[in-house]
Amino acid sequence: MKVYLDNAATTPLDLEVFEAMKPFLMENFGNPSSTHSHGRQVRSAIESARKTVAELLHASTSEIFFTSGGTEADNTLICSSISSYNLTHAITSKIEHHAVLHTLENLEATGKIKLSYVNLDEKGNVDFAHLDELLTTNERSLVSLMHANNEIGNLIDLNAVGEICQKHNAIFHSDTVQTMGHYAHDLSSLNVQCVTGAAHKFHGPKGAGFMYIDKSTKIAPFIHGGAQERNMRGGTENVYGIIGTAKALEIAYREMAEHQNFIQGLKDRMIQNLRSSIEGVSFNGESANPEKSLYTVLNVCLPESQDNDMLLFTLDINGISASGGSACSSGATTGSHVLAGIKANPNRGAVRFSFSKYNTAEEIDYASEKIAEFYKQEALK
Numbered sequence: 001m002k003v004y005l006d007n008a009a010t011t012p013l014d015l016e017v018f019e020a021m022k023p024f025l026m027e028n029f030g031n032p033s034s035t036h037s038h039g040r041q042v043r044s045a046i047e048s049a050r051k052t053v054a055e056l057l058h059a060s061t062s063e064i065f066f067t068s069g070g071t072e073a074d075n076t077l078i079c080s081s082i083s084s085y086n087l088t089h090a091i092t093s094k095i096e097h098h099a100v101l102h103t104l105e106n107l108e109a110t111g112k113i114k115l116s117y118v119n120l121d122e123k124g125n126v127d128f129a130h131l132d133e134l135l136t137t138n139e140r141s142l143v144s145l146m147h148a149n150n151e152i153g154n155l156i157d158l159n160a161v162g163e164i165c166q167k168h169n170a171i172f173h174s175d176t177v178q179t180m181g182h183y184a185h186d187l188s189s190l191n192v193q194c195v196t197g198a199a200h201k202f203h204g205p206k207g208a209g210f211m212y213i214d215k216s217t218k219i220a221p222f223i224h225g226g227a228q229e230r231n232m233r234g235g236t237e238n239v240y241g242i243i244g245t246a247k248a249l250e251i252a253y254r255e256m257a258e259h260q261n262f263i264q265g266l267k268d269r270m271i272q273n274l275r276s277s278i279e280g281v282s283f284n285g286e287s288a289n290p291e292k293s294l295y296t297v298l299n300v301c302l303p304e305s306q307d308n309d310m311l312l313f314t315l316d317i318n319g320i321s322a323s324g325g326s327a328c329s330s331g332a333t334t335g336s337h338v339l340a341g342i343k344a345n346p347n348r349g350a351v352r353f354s355f356s357k358y359n360t361a362e363e364i365d366y367a368s369e370k371i372a373e374f375y376k377q378e379a380l381k
């Protein structure tokens with residue numbers, strides 16, 4: 001049996017998305033910047049994809065820019081907002097994705113900004129009072145805090161952070177890569193200046209995504225070149241990627257409530273299975289709390305005696321794909337910076353299971369059984 005439980009890393013392409021993309025790989029090959037009919041036809045498809053994305057997110061088409069995915073969008077929004085607004089201070093957390101953390105660390109290392117980290121509790125929740133304090137004691141800042149963490153699934157309240165940022169006139173960037181297509185974002189009612197999306201996290205193609213920049217926020221381009229994306233992102237458009245992104249988002253919204261219920265059910269089933277078969281099993285961050293975590297991610301914390309790599313290996317030979325790691329201990333170059341960021345015990349391994357609409361209850365039972373068997377065998381050693 002082959003079971004794919006690594007959907008936070010990437011999701012399989014939806015067949016309907018593939019069908020929508022196909023003509024743009026073959027017959028509709030024109031360059032959208034060309035003014036002849038081959039070009040115009042493709043330009044019109046791109047603009048209609050932009051309209052789809054904008055309408056679903058309650059944004060205007062002038063606020064949506066297609067990119068090569070989440071990493072490029074995060075880099076652009078962070079670097080360009082800092083340089084365009086002459087910001088000298090940024091605030092983030094230790095558990096952000098590397099697309100955000102490494103970008104900010106690089107700006108700090110090159111002397112462009114001072115970087116502060118907001119305090120987190122032992123479950124990875126942001127300390128809002130500390131955020132407020134950091135904003136009070138510093139110059140105008142960029143705040144970059146992700147909507148949902150890709151390893152432990154923790155969600156933050158975008159409204160609450162937005163209000164704090166508004167009070168201090170800070171620019172709020174949120175990496176929404178893990179929630180885009182999984183929750184209904186209403187960007188017209190949120191005080192967030194910029195967010196990101198990556199199509200491959202919601203059954204679209206890899207190497208395609210977008211950024212939203214609120215119309216009152218004016219930033220310079222990050223990738224210089226042609227006049228594509230209204231001078232905000234040079235380079236011939238990834239046409240089939242853009243078409244696939246919009247189609248995948250459209251499907252995600254069409255079926256969102258149904259899938260959210262179904263996937264939360266799979267996650268609950270796994271939690272229950274593991275709790276009933278493994279004594280003392282625990283879960284990292286807020287991942288077992290349905291109110292505070294992404295319904296697609298469950299991060300299982302292993303007892304101290306058990307070998308993380310061995311569990312992943314055992315799962316792999318049984319056809320189960322998941323991902324994992326433990327907190328990086330001081331001085332180590334590998335390991336999870338997220339688990340280290342919430343000060344998880346580096347001697348306890350962790351495995352992340354992440355689910356999609358294509359998983360089944362049988363797959364969850366099969367994976368749970370294999371984990372329980374592993375625990376029992378290890379306990380006998």
Ligand SMILES: Cc1ncc(COP(=O)(O)O)c(C=O)c1O
Pocket residue numbers: 008009068069070071072074097099146148149150175177178198199207208209
């Ligand atoms: C939270 C988060 N941000 C950013 C990214 C990067 O997105 P992409 O793979 O499209 O560059 C990912 C992907 O792993 C992610 O999970």
